[in-house]
Amino acid sequence: FVVTWTSFGQDGDLDGVYMQRFNRFGDAVGTETRVNQNVASYQSDSDVAMDGNGNYVVTWQSFGQDGSAWGIYGRRYAANGTPLGGEFLVNSSTVDDQIDPAVDMDRSGDFVVTWSSFGQDGSGYGVYARRYNSAGVAQGGAVQVNTTTLDYQQHPDVAVDFDGNFTVTWTSWNQDGDRNGVFARSYNADGSDVANASQGGIQGEVQVNTSYLGDQMFPTISMDADGDHVIAWMSRPSQTGGADIYLQRFTPGIMGFTGTSGTDILTFNAATGAVIFNGQTYQIEPGTTTLRFDGAGGNDIVNFIGTAGSDVATLRAGSVAMQSNGFVAIATNVETINVSGGGGSDSATFEGTSSVDQLMAGPDYTQLSVAGFTTKATGFSQVQANGNGGLDQALMVDASGKAWTSSTPHPNVPVLNGTWQTNIASALHGPSNQAFLTGLYQEALGRSPDVGGFNGWLTQLDAGMSREDVANKFWHSRERAGQVIEELYQNLLGRGSDKRGREYWIDRTMAGMTVEDLTIVFVTSTEYISKHSSNSSYVDAMYRDILGRQADTAGHDHFVQQLNQGMTREALAGVFYNSTEMRTRLIDSYYEDFLDRDVDSTSLDFYLGYIASGEGDTDDVAVQVLASDEFFSNISN
Structure with missing residues (x-):
């Protein structure tokens, strides 16, 4: 070897x-x-x-x-x-x-x-x-290899069998509905796609991981002489928790369909084994155990129909997995999902997101709506819904869709796990530290709370720790530093971070290096300058990457002249980052992101003066907005 x-x-x-x-x-x-x-x-x-x-x-x-x-x-x-x-x-x-x-x-x-x-x-x-x-x-x-092109598909691995048939696996951002997921695609030795289950391998682009929460990433693959293969990957459900290694075995038996950028409709009947895809009927081939569909784009619809036996379905925003009649049917990147139990003792689990999920339960159905996705389960005898963070809403309705007002019990009350506002029992009562923390996790870290961290911070808040101190800890946490550094790599260098570089800059940030310092280091690096070698190109890049706009002619010509006369690029980057325009842009973004409104002129003038006087920087402004009474009231209500 x-x-x-x-x-x-x-x-x-x-x-x-x-x-x-x-x-x-x-x-x-x-x-x-x-x-x-x-x-x-x-x-x-x-x-x-x-x-x-x-x-x-x-x-x-x-x-x-x-x-x-x-x-x-x-x-x-x-x-x-x-x-x-x-x-x-x-x-x-x-x-x-x-x-x-x-x-x-x-x-x-x-x-x-x-x-x-x-x-x-x-x-x-x-x-x-x-x-x-x-x-x-x-x-x-x-x-x-990837048919889904939105965002990032990267970190590939490949395995080849004795005869040259091969499978590629990779990490895809946000394709499975929650951060990174693992996907794969198989090819024949001549480079053609695997066409059917009898050829073995994976048909089309398919999702490998069945757990969606958090990050599933960095896959590796190994294959035996006959083409049977194993894909392993790192799973990290929480950005603050640890990671585990998971694997999935693949043998001949996967039938896959990939949608278009338009409207695709797929219906699967588990009892008959029939698949209707965009009007054409297919029959599940002998040896097939898994059906996979990737909507890929457009406004897609999936209908899964179960049997009279015991069917099990897991539904998320944009995806569904159902076990029925010896098959596993999986659909991803789908805007409208309808699953029918078909009779028998069936169970459905809805997995919410960290944002606001809306659950509606009628006499014979349960429907989850979030961010343009709708998933609906009909005829399931057991239903539960996991909120997974956010301020979620559950509404029990009658057959006409009106809120349930009958004195008799509702015929279909799902088991609700998490924090839900509901017409059955209210879960929130005015402003609370719990709601503040949930909002802080979402706005500062971009995720739902983990139980251990949430309870720890709640204990400190209830014991008297100020909201500003907590917000400051979140904003200057190692987790957020990693996110900021990853954004700098992506936005300024056009690539993902390497592990060694990422950890180095995180350590520097935790030692006191500011975002301004980091930005200037990145835009004066050899890698960045190699993309913008001329003074004119560099000035254009400063306007685009720091101010978020195209250069005006007068400003462009002025700064090119400054560089031609000996001004360093480091000094120029500092001028751009410390400009009133840049500071205004950041302050306004905090108000829009955290308070859902534009910054008012009084607050803007105050914070610009606050920064100019040296009392604080833009990070301090972000912390103060997060700790404000307005944020506390908004997030609680």
């Missing part, structure tokens, strides 16, 4: 990629060897794959070598460690970043390389793959 790694400074210039061969007893064979021929700048994040005869290929990412930020490179070796040619460029598109390479090889030496490419699919990062034969000759160009 062969081990590869990144070594700093060993190749004479920053990071380089090295390898060491071992025999089957674990004894080193030969000495460690540098893989990359080009040593300028960074070469890192390597992967290696070996065929049945011991020949192998190494891939890595290299900065600046392909002419534009990061690119993907590879190099082939014989079993004895002799190079089979020089390093070669894998990605055909060289605009912006191509990162996160992964490679796997079949028994004959054919191999597949995958990576993340920024901007190529039209929205953030996308996942791409390229096939090579055993001689290292590319079999066509790079192909886009």
Whole structure:
């Protein structure tokens, strides 16, 4: 076997990629060897794959070598460690970043390389793959793997069976309805999509994780000779809690459908095994155990019909999973979902979000509405709803849809878990520390509270700790620092953070480095400047990335002249960040985000003077708005 790694400074210039061969007893064979021929700048994040005869290929990412930020490179070796040619460029598109390479090889030496490419699919990062034969000759160009392109699809891995069939898995942001999720897609050896369940693999782009809460990310995949494979990933339901590792086994038996950007309608009858997709009828093929549908875009509708047996459904905003008649039917990215129990002893669980969820229960149905998504379960004998944070509302109605006013008990009262405002029993009574904390988690950290943290802060508030002190702790927490730094990487460098860099800047932030300091470091970094090398381009970038607008002609020309006359870019960045326009922009954003209104002129003048006098900075303004009586009253009501 062969081990590869990144070594700093060993190749004479920053990071380089090295390898060491071992025999089957674990004894080193030969000495460690540098893989990359080009040593300028960074070469890192390597992967290696070996065929049945011991020949192998190494891939890595290299900065600046392909002419534009990061690119993907590879190099082939014989079993004895002799190079089979020089390093070669894998990605055909060289605009912006191509990162996160992964490679796997079949028994004959054919191999597949995958990576993340920024901007190529039209929205953030996308996942791409390229096939090579055993001689290292590319079999066509790079192909886009992900069909859902919104936001970020990244961190791919790939596995190849003995015959060259392969599966790619990756992390996708917000596609499963709650932060990061894990997705996968299978291909035949010739690069064509797996067409049906009898071919094995995964049909179309499908979601791997069945738990949606929080982050499911950084997947890895391994495959046996026959194509059976296992995907494992990190699961972190809470941003403050720990993480666990989960896995999902796949065997031939997955039938998948992917929607379009228009309106798609899919109906599945578990009793008959019939699927109607956009008017065309399909029959579940022998050996199929899982049906998956990804709406992909548009305004989609899914109808799942159960059997007279015991059906189990889990419904979320935009997604549903139902177990019925030996099948598991899963749909994601769907705006309207209808699930019918079909009779029998059926159970449905609704999982709410951290925002405001609206639950309506009629005599024979329960419906959850949130943020443009509607999920409805009809004919289920057992129903429960988990609020999962936020100020949620539950309404019991009669057959006509009016609020239930009968003196007799409602025929379908779901079990409500969490905090719900309901016409059965009110859960909130005026302003409260509980509501304030819930709002603070949402506004400062962008998530619902975790039980341990919530109870700890509630105890301190009830014991007399001020709202401003609590808001300050949230705003300057390590968790929020990580979010701010990730945004700086994405917004300024156009890529996700690397672990080492992210942790370094978090530590610096916790030691007192401000957002202003961080921003100036990022916009004066070599990586940022390489994207905006001329003074004119740099000034345009300052207007766009700091002020959020295009440069006006007079301002552009003035600052270009300043740079031409010797003003440093660091000084220029400070001028932009400390400008009245930037401070006004930040203060107004706090009022809009936290108080749902524009900042009034009196408050704006006060806070601009407060910052100009040196009494505080924009972070202090954010804390004061979060701790205000207006925020406390609004969030409680």
